[in-house]
Every structure is written in structure tokens, then in C-alpha cells.
Amino acid sequence: MSIDSLTDLWHELFGAQPDPPPLLVLVTGLVALAVVATRLPWRIGRNAVTIAHEGGHALVALLTGRRLRGIRLHSDTSGLTLSAGRPSGPGMVFTLLAGYVAPSLIGLAGAWLLGGNRITLLLWVAVALLLGMLVMIRNLFGVVSVLVTGGVVFAVSWYASPQVQAAFAYTGVWFLLLGGVRPVGELQSQRRRGQAPQSDADQLAWLTPLPGIFWVSVFGLVAVAALVVGAGLLAGPILADWGITTAIGGAG
Template identity: 75%
Template sequence: MSNDGLTELWERLLGAQPDPPPLLVLVTAVLAAAVVLMRPAWRVARNAITIAHEGGHALAAVLTGRRLRGIRLHSDTSGLTLSAGRPSGPGMAFTLLAGYVAPSLVGLTGAWLLGGNRITMLLWVAAALLLLMLVMIRNVFGVVSVVVTMAIVLGVSYYASPQVQAAFAYLGVWFLLIGGVRPVGELQTMRRRGRLPGSDADQLARITHVPAIVWVGVFGAVTIAVLVAGTFLLAGQWLPEVSATAGG
């Protein structure tokens, strides 16, 4: 690639896109909420939440010095991240804690990038993270899920118009922020029915001696707080214009 080509690529990556129409921010929020609330749509879209969840476990394991052995994603939208190291202690606790809060935190990072109109950067960073995760996937369904997701992100970033890229990016970020909350409620429902004795919250309870319901509360508090923070970041794209219109 020539120097001019590299410069153009770099400018495309780091450059800011135009402000999105205020209506786009609102409509994508409503669509994301509908996907989360509608059971058929949620069953399919939840795979993206699982990818972020297991990615959170994997990143936390690496950051705490554990040896990451592999990630599995299943067709029922469950997942499993395997790491080697001490079965207790801060490293294991941080690794377990990271899963349920990861989708929301990824969404918050995306909201921050969108706040600076870095739509292309957001899409490319997402593709890069998916590529890194792909290396550690250890089952066929997981490989297919990550490859398809990565192909969609890359396809939009390369071939879609700026307007479509913006809509896709805002929809994805809203979905992570809103969709990050629902699995916490599902977790407690399944725990109450005795169907998840080995959940992240129960494993945390065993190694920290803090009741599992407290950890469920921590997951819920973090995801809701992040949703509120992300909403303020994204709403900043259209609230000033709305206020100016009302004042005029």
C-alpha cells in the first residue's frame, strides 16, 4: 500500500464523522429496546451479549495473570471461558466478576467513541477485538458466531454509507447498554429455580464468602449505572439540538 493509501486509511480511522440526526439516536434506542424485550429477537441477538460476556471473562483472566485456555459459545446463547490458575483469590474473583458487566462496559466505551463521532474507529476496534477472541474459540458454533459477527461489522465499515454506519453503530451500542441489564434478571430467575448452581454469582460466593444474591445485586447495579451513563453520553448527541429548538 502506498503512503497516500496509508494516510487515507489512517485519516479514515481517526477522523470524526458528521453528527448523526437526533432522530437516529432516538430511533436506534427504541429499536434496541424492542430487540431486548421481544423474546424471539432476544434469543438471536443475545449471542452478541454472550460474546461480550465471555470476552470479559477472557480479558480479566489475562489481565490477572491467569492462563487463558479457550472460549466456547453455544447455540443456547450460553458460553464458557476456561482459564488456569489459582481456584480462588483476587484473580479468580475478578475473572468471575467481569462476565456480566462486560457487555455494558463495552457499550459504555462505544458510547464514549460515538460521543466524539468516531464511528469508523468504533467499528474497526470491534472487528479487531472479535479477531483476537476468535483465536481462543474452541468449538464450531463459537467460530461461526464470531466470524459472522466480525464479517457484518467489517462489511458495514467498508461498504455501507456513513448514514448506515451511524445507524448500525448506534443500534449496536444501545443494544449492549440495554441488553447488558436483562441477563442479570435472567440469572436470578434461574438461580431461584435451582437451575444455575454453578453461576458466576455462586462461584463468587464460594470463594469470597459473600452471598450470591449480593453479587447478583452488584451485577445489576453496575449494568444499570452504566446504562444511565451511556444514555447521557448518547443523548448528548441530540438533547442540545432539541433544547435549542424548544428555546427558539
């Protein structure tokens, strides 16, 4: 690859794209909200939230020195991440804590990149993360799910027009921000009915002096805070169009 080609690739990845039309930001947010709020689209889209959830467990397990054994994704949108190490202690606590907050925090990071108009960079980072996760998947449905998700993101980043890339990126980030909230409510609903005795919140309750409802509340607060801050970042073009400025900065 020539130096000119590398320079072009660098500018494409790290250069800022033009501000999206305010209408695009609004419409993509409404589309993501409709997916999260309706049964069948949510049932399909929730697989992406599960990928982020299990990816959060896996990443924090590695960062805390645990040995990652594998990740399984299931067709009912559940998942399982297996790691080896001490069965208690901070590493295990942070690993369990990471799952439910991961979709929201990933969405917030994506909103920060979009706030700086780094649309192509966001899509390529997503592809890289999915490829990194793929090597740890240990079941067929999980492999297919990650490959399809990564393939769609790559195809959009490589072949689609800038307008389509922007619409796809904004919809995806809105979806993670909004979709990070709903599973927390579903978790507590299952806990009330006694259907989730092995949930992350209940395992955290066994490892700490704090009850499961405390950890569910932590999941919910992080998800709502990420949604509020992320929405402020994404709504920058709309606010600017209305002559309103925001103190929340983007990626440059």
C-alpha cells in the same frame, strides 16, 4: 501502501464523523429496546451479549495472569471460558466478576466513542476484538458465531455508507447497554428456581464471604449505571437539538 493512502486511512479511522441526526439516535435506541424486550429477537441477539460476556472473562483472565485455555459458545446462548491458574484469589474473583458486567462496559466504551463521533474507529475496534477472540474459540458454533458477527461488522465498516454505519453503530451500542441489564434479571430468576447453582454469582459466593445475591446486585448496579451514563452520551445530539447541554464528555 503509499503515504497518502496511510494518511487517508488514519483520518478515516481517527477522524470525527458528522453529528448523527437526533432522530437516528432515538430510532436506533427504540429498535435496540424492542430487540431486548421481545422473545425471538432477544433469543437471536443474545448471542452477541454472550460473546461480550465470555470475552470479558477471557480478557480479565489474561490481565490477571491466568492462562486462557479456550472459549466455547453454544447455540442456547450460553458460553464457557476456561482458564488455568489458582482456583481462588483476586485473579479468579475478577475473572468471574467480569462476565456479566462486560456487555455493559463495552457498550459504555462504545457510547464514549460515539459521543466523539468516532463511528469508523468503533467498528474497526470491534472487528479487532472479535478477531482476537476467534483464535481462542474451541467449538464449531462459536467459530461460526464470531466469524458471522465479525464479518457483518467488517462489511458495514468497509462497504456501507456513513449513514448506514452510524445507524448500525448506534443500534449495536444501544443493544449492549440495554442487553447488559436483562441477563442479570434472568440470572436471579434462575437462581431463585435453583437452576443455576454454578453461576458466576454463586462461584463468587464460594470464593468470598459475600452471598450470591450481593454479586447479582453488583452486576445489576454496574449494568444500570452504564446504561444511564451511556444513554447520556448517546443522547447528546438530541439534547443539543433541544438546546440542552450535558456535562458528560465524549471521545474528544
